[in-house]
Amino acid sequence: DAGITQSPRHKVTETGTPVTLRCHQTENHRYMYWYRQDPGHGLRLIHYSYGVKDTDKGEVSDGYSVSRSKTEDFLLTLESATSSQTSVYFCAATGTSGGEGFFGPGTRLTVL
Amino acid sequence: DQQVKQNSPSLSVQEGRISILNCDYTNSMFDYFLWYKKYPAEGPTFLISISSIKDKNEDGRFTVFLNKSAKHLSLHIVPSQPGDSAVYFCAAIAMWGYGGSQGNLIFGKGTKLSVKP
Numbered sequence: 215d216a217g218i219t220q221s222p223r224h225k226v227t228e229t230g231t232p233v234t235l236r237c238h239q240t241e242n243h244r245y246m247y248w249y250r251q252d253p254g255h256g257l258r259l260i261h262y263s264y265g266v267k268d269t270d271k272g273e274v275s276d277g278y279s280v281s282r283s284k285t286e287d288f289l290l291t292l293e294s295a296t297s298s299q300t301s302v303y304f305c306a307a308t309g310t311s312g313g314e315g316f317f318g319p320g321t322r323l324t325v326l
Numbered sequence: 327d328q329q330v331k332q333n334s335p336s337l338s339v340q341e342g343r344i345s346i347l348n349c350d351y352t353n354s355m356f357d358y359f360l361w362y363k364k365y366p367a368e369g370p371t372f373l374i375s376i377s378s379i380k381d382k383n384e385d386g387r388f389t390v391f392l393n394k395s396a397k398h399l400s401l402h403i404v405p406s407q408p409g410d411s412a413v414y415f416c417a418a419i420a421m422w423g424y425g426g427s428q429g430n431l432i433f434g435k436g437t438k439l440s441v442k443p
Contacts, residue, residue: 218369244429245429247431249433254435255435256332256415256434257370257415257436259430259431259432259433262429262430262431264429270430272430273432304369304370306370306431308419308429308431311358311421313358313360313375313377314360314372314375315360315372315417315419315431316372317362317369317370317371317372318369319368320368320369
């Protein structure tokens, strides 16, 4: 897993509340990603970062924002959680070679 | 519009035989193609990758073949083992910018492989 951790691992929250998920890596990888995994959809990219303070939108970015103030941390924020954001969220990181990438263990988020 | 497609949601293979998982892509700017294996309740695990300048990469029982003219790659597992049963994801990345999206790592929907004893 190349030292990628996610917190929290599980969270239950209510509709309308803000939620922040944290991804932390120890390998100094340049690129970091947030995905969500839902049945029938595989892994869909939410946002990604190609450097400190450099981020871009992915396929399903609506309702999410990210921040990367340090190389090792990539935060995903649900500004006002909705039930459609109930999912398993994975963080990933890759180096500049692009030849391999590593995932965190996932965060299971339930929005009631 | 799916840039990376895995058209077979599932595949069943007998132990000891070859498993072939397929993946198609649409963007000729991808620099690397990666395969991941995922067990339930775990994060995806990197398996093997191939650079766009190569047509084959081998690592033990796993071989990835790339056909750039057809925009197609495949993962061969031989011999298949029951422990290989998992969901396999194909992914692609353009490191140096595709419409400004450098480093965008895009996944297919996955193929569930079942290896029967």
